[in-house]
Amino acid sequence: MDRQPGTSILAPHVLASADGLQAQFRANAPFPHVVIDDFLEPSFASALLASFPDFNRGNHIGDDGKPGGKSTLDKIRAVGPAYQQLDDAIKSPEFLQVIGAITGIDGLLYDPWYLGGGTHENRNGMSLDPHVDFNFHPSERWHRRLNLIVYLNPLWEAAWGGKLELFDDPGKDASPARSIVPAFNRGVIFETSERSWHAFDQIRLPAEHAGITRRSIALYFYTKDRPADEIADRHTTYYVNRQLPEHLTEGHTLTAADAATIKALLDQRDNHIRLLYAENTALRKAQDAGLTGHLLYLAKRAFVRFRR
Known part of the structure; x- marks a missing residue:
């Protein structure tokens, strides 16, 4: 070219x-x-x-x-x-x-x-x-x-x-x-x-x-x-959270580096879960706001009462 x-x-x-x-x-x-x-x-x-x-x-x-x-x-x-x-x-x-x-x-x-x-x-x-x-x-x-x-x-x-x-x-x-x-x-x-x-x-x-x-x-x-x-x-x-390193199998003796790796993976998982919860909360707050949120609230309320 x-x-x-x-x-x-x-x-x-x-x-x-x-x-x-x-x-x-x-x-x-x-x-x-x-x-x-x-x-x-x-x-x-x-x-x-x-x-x-x-x-x-x-x-x-x-x-x-x-x-x-x-x-x-x-x-x-x-x-x-x-x-x-x-x-x-x-x-x-x-x-x-x-x-x-x-x-x-x-x-x-x-x-x-x-x-x-x-x-x-x-x-x-x-x-x-x-x-x-x-x-x-x-x-x-x-x-x-x-x-x-x-x-x-x-x-x-x-x-x-x-x-x-x-x-x-x-x-x-x-x-x-x-x-x-x-x-x-x-x-x-x-x-x-x-x-x-x-x-x-x-x-x-x-x-x-x-x-x-x-x-x-x-x-x-x-x-x-x-x-x-x-x-x-x-x-x-x-x-997707990372998998455990391949060498961490049954019988392996954990080193300080191994323990740090496991802790880091758990921290990443927990941070991911916290982020998902925060996003879910934000979505619910947005859903509840304004006229649409009020109408949705009334519909849910009617549905729950109807089921009784």
Whole structure:
């Protein structure tokens, strides 16, 4: 493919190998994906890193209303010229055509609101449980089809965690089918579906690098239609708690690290339960509010009295 304004941000080898990348994308397990090193033109990748937004500039408030270890920013154009160039490129027909050629998915749509996407930054100790993403655009009747993640971590080792994990079935599998180190200028494109379970393992930085953060840019793409056998009812992001590590079997003597792992898994489960209860309470409060809530109350009251 020829380099055009919309594809000038991509490294030349990406354009030259689109057909071969599509073969990899379709063949890779546990669901269609491809890992492309040196994804962006080198100087452009460096410009994105140099102007990556400060952690406190993004949304770093957790579900509990307190500052957390993750920060996201979806107002891409406000970050600076490099991010304006990124935004101009990824919405261009030529860029969408290249990503379509790599994945075999035609008619891709760019999300101008970057809902759920944009810059992502995670501090030491953070992790992300296995999940499948929301399947429809929150405000449009678009099917979510692809995640494109570009990592911006010049210094990162596999032993530090933070690896993108792809699962076959996290409800059964303690270990992912594939782990991908978030190395600098590494692009990962994967299909979003009802089986695209993904996560990242806990970031465990050595003391001398404790101030490093895991940085990435997440871009999501949609289509107006998708194959009928892939369509599911609209849902939000669906999480599954991690399984116990495979070595924790009968007869194993627990180490301090094992005990810490079990405690962390229990804490994650309890936090998930608390979040579900809070969401349930919020929904009930919204249901009870206003005229509709009052009418529903009267209907329930009549039903209960009628049953007597």
